[in-house]
Amino acid sequence: MTDPKQPNNDSQGMSRRNFLKNTGLVAGGLVGGSLFGGLITNQVTKNDKKPSTDTENAQHESYEARIFFSRNEDFDTLAAATERIFPETDVGPGAIALGVPYFIDRQLASEWGTNGHDYMNGPFPQITEVEQYEESDVDQNEQGPEAETKVPTPTPRYQTRMNRGALFLEGLHALQRTANEKFDAEFKKLEGAQQDEILDSCESGDIEIKGISSNVFFDLLLTTTIEGAYADPAYGGNRNMDGWKMKEYPGPRMSYLNDIDAEDFIVMEPESLRNYQGH
C-alpha cells in the first residue's frame, strides 16, 4: 500500500491556501524515442523508480488561477460543493486539496465547456417535455456495451440550449439562492449538513433552475468532480497525483507485458502524462 498524503489545507481556505506544492513536473527515465517503433522490449519492471534529477524535488510556485469563473463567490460555492461530494477523509485528500475546482474551471473554459463538439441546433423542447426522458434515465454504470468506460453517474439526455459553462453558472447560482432562502447565509459558510441538504434536493431535481431540471446540473457537477480527482494532473486536478496514489493507480505506462500474469497486486509509484511524454 502506498501511503496517501494527508491534505493539510482546510476545505474553506481554498483561495488563501498554500501556493507551494510539489508538482513533480519532471521527465523521468522514459526516453521519448523509446515510445516509437516496435522496439519495445520488456524493460519496464515492477516498482520501477526513475532516476531523480535536480529539479524533481524542487518546489514550484503555482500560477493556478480562475480562467472561467469571474465571481469569487461562484468559485467558492463550487469549491464547497465539490468538497461535500468528494470530501477529505482518512483515505486521502478531498476535492479542494486535489485541485478539483480549478480542474472544473478549466474544463468549462475549454471546448467541452462551450459544447464545441455537440449538436446545439434547435428546437429545444421545454423542460416539461423532456421530464419524461429524464425520469427514465438509467445508471450508465450498469448498462450498455461501453458501461465499463463510462463515468459512474447517469447522464440525462442533454436538451438545453445552454452550454455546460452557462449551465454551471445557473446551477451554482441556484445553490447560492437556495442557501440564502433556506438558511439565510452564503452556501460556502453553511454547515456541511446544510450544504448536503441543498445538494440532496439539487440531486433529486427539486431546486429550480431556468431551462433545466436541477438533477441535470447535479449529475454534471458530480461527474466532473470525480473526473477532476482522477484525470491526469495536466488538467489541474489530481494534484501531485494524490488521487491516483489513493487508489494505487500507476498512471500512463508503456508496458505491462511482464506483469500481466502476475498473481499479486502490484503497487507502482504513479507517473503522469508529462513523465510519459518525456519532456
Add this chain to the structure above:
Amino acid sequence: MAVKLDKVDVVVVGSGWAGGIVSAELAKDGHKVVTLERGKDQTRSDFIGVKDELRYTNRYEMMQNLGPETITSRVSINDVALPVRTRAEFSTGTDLGGGSVHWAGSVYRYRPFDFEIRTKTIERYGEKKIPEGMMLQDWGITYDELEPYYDKWEKMAGISGEPDPLGDNRSSDYPNPPMQESPAIKLFKEATERMGLHPYQMASANMSETYTNPDGETLNQCMFCAFCTMYGCDFGAKSDPLVTVLPTAVKTGNCEIRTNSLVRRVLHQDGKATGVLYTDTRTGVEYEQPADIVVLAAFTFTNNRLLMLSEIGQQYDPETREGVIGRNYHGQFNSTFLGARGFFEDKKFNMYMGAGGLGGALSDYDADHFDHTDLDFIGGGGIELRQYGDGAIKSNVVPKGTPRWGPEFKDKSVHYANRSLIVWYSSTVLSWWHNYLDLDPTYKDEFGDPLLRITYKLTDQDKNIAKFGIEKCTEIMEEMGADIIDQDEVPDEFDHLYSGQHYAGGIIMGTDPATSAVNNYLQMWDMENLFVVGATAFPQFGSHHPTPTVAALAYRAAEGIDKYLKDGGGMLAKAKQQNINV
C-alpha cells in the same frame, strides 16, 4: 456547382475495416479506387504519448464531432424524436480508419445458427416460436459459405486466439497464439470449468506476438498498456485499417485516399449509380467523383442516411411494413452486455493493466447451443470476462446501496478500485417491425439536410434474454467467490445512449428483394453497381461482437465487385421469393 473530377473504377465511402478491405482488395486486383473519408488523416504518431483517460474516454476525442451532424432518437413510432446532442450519448468513429481504429479488438465469428436463424428456429421449435412482429430472417448466406472470408480476414488481421471448445468448423487455426492469461481471467476459467462449462481465451486483434500478414504488413506485440478501447494503439499492436489494409491499398499505386471529404449524396441516373457528391470540410468546395461502382462503407448511420437523402430504394414504413431501406434496425446496446459485478474483499486485481481484446469467454449459452423450448426468447450469446485495463476515472464502482457521493462513496470507491470484476452476456438482438430508421422531419445538419431518425423500442425478447444472461453471469460470479454480487438491471426502456458502435441493419441482406435491400454480395437489388458494406447488412445481430462478420462480408463484397467489373455488370445473385409472415 460541384467540381467534376476524373472518373475512376470504384469510389469507396469510408475508411474503416469495411471500406479499407474493399479498397485494398480491389486495388490489388488492379482497379482504380478512390476512398473518401470525412474525418482527418491520422497515423500512429498521433497516438504516441496520449494515454489520457479524460481526453479519450470521457471527452471522446476520437469520436465524430456532433456539431455539424448527429442523429435523432425516439422510442415509439408516435413519439417526437429529439436530437442526441453530446458525445457522451452518441459516439461513433470518424477520421482515417474510423471506429475500426479505436475498437477493442475482441474477435468472434457468428454461428451457423445466426445466419439461418429463421429456418433453424422453425425446424427445432416450430413456427409459433417466432412472435408476431419479429422480423426474423435468414441472411441469404450460410456459415460455411462465409467461412473462407472469415479465415482470410483473421490471417490478414493477425488474430490471436485458441479454438473455442464449442466452436464451429474452421479451415485453419488463428494465425497467432492466444493472449496471456491474467489472474482475473484464470479465476473466471477455473470457476466455469468447475461448473462444467467450456471457457477459453477470447480471440483478440491485439497481437500476442509480432506478426507479418500475407500483404507484408507487420504488427507488433501487444504491451497490455490498457489505453486501448477508445484509443489508437501507439505500438502498432492492435490490428486496425491504419496498419493493415489502408497502407496495403495505397502501396498498389491504384488507390487514392482523400480525407476531410464528407460524402453527401450518391449520384445516379436511370437506375445506376454514377458517382458521389462530396464536400471538402476544410474549404467547403463541392466535388463530384464519378465512378463505375459506388461502395458505401460509412457505417450504419451514414450508409442508411445517404441512401435516403439520395432517394435510392424504397423507404421502410412501419405502418404497412413495406419498403426495405431503414428496415430491421437493431444492435447490441442497452439490453446487452449485462451481467453481474463481483466485489472481492481479500483479492486485488491488476485491472489497471489490460488490452481491448484480453478476456476469457465461453459459448455454452450461445446461439441455439441450449434448449429454448421452455425459454421465452430466441438465440443466445457469449459470456465474457474482459480485462480492458481500467483508468482511474473509470474504476469508481461501488456496491449497490452506496450513496453516489460523500464520504462513504469516496472511501468505498477507493477501497474497491482494484477489487471488482464483471462478467457479462453479449447476447443477440433481433429485429422488430417498429424499430427502424428514416429521415427526421425537424432537425437538420449543417447543410440543411435532415438528420437520420432512430426509432427503437425494447421488447420482451430483449428483456428476457437479458434476464437469462444476468442469472448465468451471477452463478459464475458466485462460483468465482465474490463477496458482494451486484446484478445489472434489465432496462425498462431504451435509454437513448449510443455507444460502442454495435449498430446494425437498415440495408439488410437476403434473397428476397421484398424483405432485403442487398444480396449476399452486398449488391443493391435496386441498383446493381451500388454496394453497401457494413453491419447495415445484418438482418439481426448475431450473438457476438460484429466486426469479424463485417470484415468477412467486405471480402465477399470485394470479390463480387471484382467479378462485376470483369464480367461487365449484372446481378451477382438471383432473387428468390421467400415466405415470411411478418
